[in-house]
Amino acid sequence: MNKDGTIIIIEDDTDDQFILEQVFDELGYPNEIIYFPDGQSALDYLLGDIPPPFIILSDINLPKLDGLSLRKKLQTDAAINLRCIPYLYFTTALNQQAVIDAYSSSAQGFFVKPAKFEDIKDTISLIVDYWKKCAAPNNF
Template structure:
């Protein structure tokens, strides 16, 4: 985790991407935001990029490679797991089994997307501020 690294957002809904970008803009975080509309393109980026992302914020229901499958691949790949990138779910997919499945991938958080802009903004602020304050093995 690089606290100044890019924020990876995996979201296939263009409207949600727009709202998230507005939220990040209002909150004033300097991290570059990178949007991917499917899990496979995000994974390809993680494999090929020299950047050390700050955090991955992922939907669950995604084309090609869903958020759960992507997390498992990141978690089980030795090189990617050593990057210590926090992986947080931000999704409308909510039921007990989905939450169990998400935490079985050792996710660092599961947040339900609210319908109101101010609530989305509050959750993103909470999420980013928390990880900005956390220590990780590779940010000393």
């Protein structure tokens, strides 16, 4: 896990992207943030010759390639799996089947987007701080 790497956010709602940008600005993490509006553009980027990202925050309902399908495609790529990139869902799509499907694809977390800015900020802080402290096989 590359703790200094890019934070990938896959979110098609521009209002949510704007709020997340404000959240990350206020939290002051040094990681670069890259936004993708759909799963396919994120997949194309992740399959490219890039430094390993730190974490991926993905919505479930996305155009072109939804978050669940994206996760499954990334799991089939051995090189990406060896990078130990945490894949977390950050979505409003809360239903039991979505949570089951997410964890069936070995997601490392499923978070429902809170409605209030401060709650979003608290959630993002918890996620990033947890993964910054977490050990991974390629951290040694």
